[in-house]
Amino acid sequence: MSKSLNPEIIETATNHFCDLFQLSSCMERYKVEAMGVTRLQGYAIMQLFHEETLSLQELATNVRLASSTMSRVMDKLVERELVERDFDVNDRRRMIFQLSEDGQLLAETIHCCYEELYEMLMVEIPVDEQEKFLYNLGKILDKMRETFEEHICPCKGIAGNLKNTLKN
Template identity: 30%
Template sequence: MTNTNNSQQLRELVKTLVRNLGVLEKSEASCCGITLGQCHAIVEIGSRKTISLNELAELLNLDNSTMSRTVNNLVNQNLVEREIDPSDRRYVKIKLTKEGEASFHSIEESMTQYFETVLASIADDKRDQVIESLQLLVKAIKNNKCC
């Protein structure tokens, strides 16, 4: 197969993967009463316990204004709270509330169960290969930003 054919095949596979995971994530997020963006924000905040708005925006590859609107909505839903750093009043830390923690754990449990099922459907001798290949793909994508 030529490089062009390989790159087209990779593009189609990644497109299909993104679409399939997007459908999964949207259905999971909507059952929690939050948007997909809010779901991603809750997962990242919950994983780190506290994070700045800038760090969160960078992690989710969003601009600060979009991230700020997302966080405002989460604050209004009592899922996250802002805490001003006493040593630098310009630095605002974001952390989950009790309700946010519950949402985070619910999302994590659902995703863990789903991906355990997915992994179980892959032959035992191919699982490590799939994980390694995805790690290589993610690294290559990060190192070669598009557009």
């Protein structure tokens, strides 16, 4: 621990971050599962909402899952006709996924729920403090990505993809 940081501040920050991660996970699960998909399926749907088409490996990397796990998630989404699977026109060995019409509608609904949720939270921060809050939140996320890439997963190089995942 850095000598310049107050231990009480570190303890409070630790507790707040733990609560934030736990509550956001619960809120997300509640919102997404209320729409009839699992949280992992919701992550995959939102990745395709933002990227339009992705390969299985790209999806697995972005969502930070093993390819075998992502394959099962995608099989269920294809089976429910929320996602379409096809061969890449440039590389027939590569499968790509995109949202079906129903999947697109569901993704838009999920996206609106996230926007409503975060608007409800941001309204609690005074308008003149919102930019500073977002700036500091961005600094924290950048440090988390850097730490993830350097110390937790240095060989996989997925922290760059994490940036897009965490932004959305």
